[in-house]
Amino acid sequence: MNTDWVLHGESPSRIERIEAYFSGHGYTPHRHDTYAIGRTLAGVQSFQYQKVLRHSLPGGTLVLHPDELHDGMAGTEAGFHYRMVYVEPVLIQQVLGGRPLPFIKGALSADTRLYQACEVFMQAMDCPLEVLQEQDALFDLAQALQAVAGKPRARRCFDYRAAERARDYIDSRQGAGVTLDELERVSGRERWSLSRDFRVLYGTSPYRYVILRRLDLCRRLLRSGFALVDAALAAGFFDQSHMTRHFIACHGVPPARWLRMQAR
Template sequence: MTLSNHHRDWLLRAPESKKLERIEAYFSGHGYSAHRHDTYAIGVTLAGVQSFNYRHSKRHSQPGGTIVLHPDEIHDGEAGTSDGFRYRMFYIEPSVIQQVLGGRPLPFIEGGLSSDPRLNIATRRLLSSIDHSLDPLEEEDAIYDVAQALDLAAGNRRGRRLLDYPAAERARLFIHDALDQVITLDGLVQASGRDRWSLSRDFRALYGTSPYRYITQRRLNEARRLAFQGVAWSEVALACGFFDQSHMTRLHTQAFGISPARWLNMLR
């Protein structure tokens, strides 16, 4: 993560990603002059009041809502109070959102602010671990959630589509056969014979979760089994396909609400 500092203001930039840019920043007063960019800017205010001019009106974002600035819309940014404001934001090209939507109209949030809880949850998930690189499957999964939530928050209606169960089952069986390896989205696409977004949609509908979360849960279950047998956590993490022990600990805590070490100590 890179850090830029100017007086009291600061800016953190998350590790580089091919799909999007993620930042966290604090401004004590003036933040940005009027500008526009060709990406969505989607984020949350963490503290204070984040004020900005957008589509001929002054907007004020506070913790709890979601900011959605449409591509090519002029906006600025400043603190709404003397306390300043802190926020997290990600920037994503419309083409990436459109890959999920498959030709549906690009979602537009009137006024640049949304109180839709689905969109807020999806946005916070993508921004929750800004100091870590995103696993490619985790990133694809989060982008899918954001695009669908954005579409719903904009009031766009979706029609029913037929599901390809055989393709989703091929992907699921592939996952079980490759848990000790690096599983990529390209691998799932090749195994299933479906494009990535159709596979993600069908997998969720048929198995109740995304491919990424399914993989993570299977690996965590295996990690628990090995740890209970006495294998050291550092060895467990590598044996189950995690980057390292801290990566496994973070995902275990997200999935179960408790660290793996604490879980094991409580069992003992």
């Protein structure tokens, strides 16, 4: 019998909060364009990250950087129980204002500043967040990430406004295809400089950002009752198999399994 489950918490914005339990294997190697910041509540949460097997235990904070490959599995036969919040880099940038995204080395931190800054997001899923409460918590979280990560080794000038114009344009296209010619035109920034800035400021490439916006739409459609093939086509993928490949690469599980896990 499959005892794995995932619960979702209410959020005023695009932030996703989950609580989950896995009895054994959780996720195959995947990457997404958000921070995944969490707390192991019970058991041992093991994962490969930057070619090292790491183990998250209760009492610490787990911070997976955007676009870093990772998986997930139980470190013992007891399984693992955890809560996680997925924060888009744009929300961190609204606080940091164009500085490079903070990177927590090794993905695990025992720093009390980061632990305390996550408290609001680590509440039980039946505790709804108010808009101002979430905004205050985001500010605290961004500041804690910056403080714990420290200063980046290298500094150079980034055109945050140009990257933001490109990101806004991609969002306005709602999953439709976008070219570097278009992004160069709407941002006013030379394409390769824009691509480099986009990666530093938002943690992923413009193309992957487009793909992940399609997957966001696909997940919403699946949860509203769309069939896999219909959701794939509506979200802008060529077909169901095209969507499934990207879904596994982003979420670590096939879309059908992901849908089954959405409740106890």
